[in-house]
Amino acid sequence: MTLFPTEQWLAQYGRRLDESDALDDISAGWGVGFDGDIRMVIDDVPLAETTLGDLPPEVLAELPEDIRAGVEDVTLAQAPERFGEHIRPTLPEIVQDLLRQIEENIHDGAIHAHIGLREGSVTEVETLTDPDARDAGFLIHGTLTTWQGILDGRPAVSALLTNDLTVQGNQVRLLRYASMLGLLGEVAAEVETTHLFAEPGPSVTREVVDAATRPGVTVGRSAERQVTRTLQDLSPF
Template structure:
């Protein structure tokens, strides 16, 4: 499909940012996230049998919207309050709806660095972010 966007890529995350910021549902479920605490995320796509090298993407989340997204060469260069890491194929399963965001964290498929209790207060926001990602026409190029 010609209109699919390669994942992971800067272009994919630009589309993700646009869609999140247009989502009335996420603007409600994410309201308050990142207010008086660092709600930014570093998504870590760990190398596996499909992805040749680990890649990192910064997603700035604040009060029901995305402030910035970009690929990060050195994860120490960004100040993210949270990191979510997992194997590339598990991220595909998450994007395709085969595993839920909260289930993935609770079961250990994904490793969360940061305040799990804070994330649990925003369970619906996590679900909404995952649903938005799943709606992007995606080419899993690896």
């Protein structure tokens, strides 16, 4: 299992995308003559609301029980300062790496995951330490809660239709490649994932839309038509 949202999870996702035959089938021409890179923006990461004790058991498993009991109430927002440079080398490697990623990769409560994509090939994956340092042709915004739902099998189409996901980029190209949005979510759900943060409870409205748009192997035609109409509403053309 790989912790989400971390650099390790993104690397696994990138490998699965690159190996996807379905992506090869539907992405001919993607990124040819235009910037096809995709930025997944994970908003509202709850650092101040999450304590070390709230994390999955494996994160603190290597800490002695007495030490673990003494740090369980420290929030992730407090942890980088609480565990300074003299203390960190004594912590388990998984905790040290998590503290580093919190400091380097979370900006204004968001994680920016950059995926280089050209036709069916993934050219790079990177969690950005400076979101302003580079551009992407398409930005997909969603809260951590929304992304967690997609990893658990919620169709990305449903999240788009309910505005839980928003997409910025050339709308004409998005219309042409509407089915890619669904596939990107399906591949994400294939990664064996442990959520670093607690998952939300179910939403009746969301479950109704999910059921109506849930695909089989790829995005169904009905759902794709709904996505197309949604993107057309956003398009100035």
